[in-house]
Amino acid sequence: xxxxxxxxxxxxxxxxxxxxxxxxxxxxxxxxxxxxxxxxxxxxxxxxxxxxxxxxxxxxxxxxxxxxxxxxxxxxxxxxxxxxxxxxxxxxxxxxxxxxxxxxxxxxxxxxxxxxxxxxxxxxxxxxxxxxxx
Numbered sequence: 001x002x003x004x005x006x007x008x009x010x011x012x013x014x015x016x017x018x019x020x021x022x023x024x025x026x027x028x029x030x031x032x033x034x035x036x037x038x039x040x041x042x043x044x045x046x047x048x049x050x051x052x053x054x055x056x057x058x059x060x061x062x063x064x065x066x067x068x069x070x071x072x073x074x075x076x077x078x079x080x081x082x083x084x085x086x087x088x089x090x091x092x093x094x095x096x097x098x099x100x101x102x103x104x105x106x107x108x109x110x111x112x113x114x115x116x117x118x119x120x121x122x123x124x125x126x127x128x129x130x131x132x133x134x
Contacts, residue, residue: 010055011075013117018042018058020114025054028088028111029121053077074118082109082127100125100133107133
């Protein structure tokens with residue numbers, strides 16, 4: 001393998017609603033809260049298996065100022081279990097949108113966490129059989 005980037009390690013999200021975000025990433029996406037270094041600020045690491053995919057950092061107030069207007073448009077994950085994830089999202093009142101990627105064998109579940117961060121979770125087309133893809 002050549003040197004260079006090989007995969008996404010994690011996403012770091014700042015939030016004023018740490019407990020709500022932990023619950024959402026656990027209950028809707030199925031991630032589990034796990035070990036985290038003893039940083040001098042509150043937060044949580046949310047795991048898929050042995051990998052901490054989402055790092056949550058608590059902040060007391062909403063971002064303000066020009067530098068805080070910058071944002072990441074979305075983060076993407078691959079997964080299985082589309083219908084179960086859709087059911088959990090619906091039960092949580094989460095905004096979702098299904099989308100078939102043109103010319104690729106990917107169905108995206110576009111989903112927004114409690115802070116409004118856009119995620120998409122990629123599934124194989126067979127998982128979307130019988131679902132309305134818009």
